[in-house]
Amino acid sequence: VQLVQSGAEVKKPGASVKVSCKASGYIFTANYIHWLRQAPGQGFEWMGWINPDTGGRSYVENFQGRVTMTRDTSTRTVYMELNSLTSDDTAVYFCARWDPRTLSTDHWGQGTLITVSS
Amino acid sequence: EIVLTQSPGTLSLSPGERATLSCRASQRISASYLAWFQQKPGQAPRLLIYGASSRATGIPDRFRGSGSGTDFTLTISRLEPEDFAVYFCQHYDNSPLTFGQGTRLEIK
Numbered sequence: 518v519q520l521v522q523s524g525a526e527v528k529k530p531g532a533s534v535k536v537s538c539k540a541s542g543y544i545f546t547a548n549y550i551h552w553l554r555q556a557p558g559q560g561f562e563w564m565g566w567i568n569p570d571t572g573g574r575s576y577v578e579n580f581q582g583r584v585t586m587t588r589d590t591s592t593r594t595v596y597m598e599l600n601s602l603t604s605d606d607t608a609v610y611f612c613a614r615w616d617p618r619t620l621s622t623d624h625w626g627q628g629t630l631i632t633v634s635s
Numbered sequence: 636e637i638v639l640t641q642s643p644g645t646l647s648l649s650p651g652e653r654a655t656l657s658c659r660a661s662q663r664i665s666a667s668y669l670a671w672f673q674q675k676p677g678q679a680p681r682l683l684i685y686g687a688s689s690r691a692t693g694i695p696d697r698f699r700g701s702g703s704g705t706d707f708t709l710t711i712s713r714l715e716p717e718d719f720a721v722y723f724c725q726h727y728d729n730s731p732l733t734f735g736q737g738t739r740l741e742i743k
Binding site for chain 2: 626
């Protein structure tokens with residue numbers, strides 16, 4: 518199982534960013550993907566999840582209206598787009614696979630650093 | 636919302652010693668949904684323990700998870716140099732997905 522994320526980006530305040538997470542080594546549609554972020558020196562903040570099978574999704578209230586999670590089953594890739602960026606969005610963004618057997622996020626992407634700076 | 640509180644914030648020990656890390660939930664939770672992770676600088680978290688006490692694939696048996704109700708513990712019986720890292724507990728039973736703030740295990 519592997520989740521490979523897109524590379525680091527620097528964005529200006531007010532811009533949008535789209536992070537990709539390409540899955541391999543398992544049945545893509547069998548596991549939900551969660552998105553989380555970790556600001557420098559901070560803990561994890563959960564953003565929501567997407568069901569790669571149906572495209573159904575759920576977003577944390579703090580991100581409602583600013584985040585969009587999508588998937589492309591042909592390329593086994595999940596995307597997380599965050600708009601109206603501010604400096605508070607500077608963080609490492611992770612995708613993580615939810616495993617219904619272990620009831621945990623058993624595999625994670627390597628993380629994508631998004632820096633928001635003018 | 637379940638809040639997970641980890642203690643201590645930092646633990647300073649020497650290789651070969653025993654480490655005991657605590658994760659306390661703000662209300663009673665099912666052990667089935669409690670996991671522990673290890674994170675090293677610049678890396679993604681690695682699943683160590685799921686269901687409070689089951690080791691994930693490839694995890695050495697010096698890592699042991701225990702607990703129930705509101706109190707959970709991760710014990711590392713004999714610290715190896717590669718064990719010095721940050722450890723997080725995680726809970727997810729429907730919503731939201733929450734993490735403890737982490738315990739930093741550093742070399743004394």
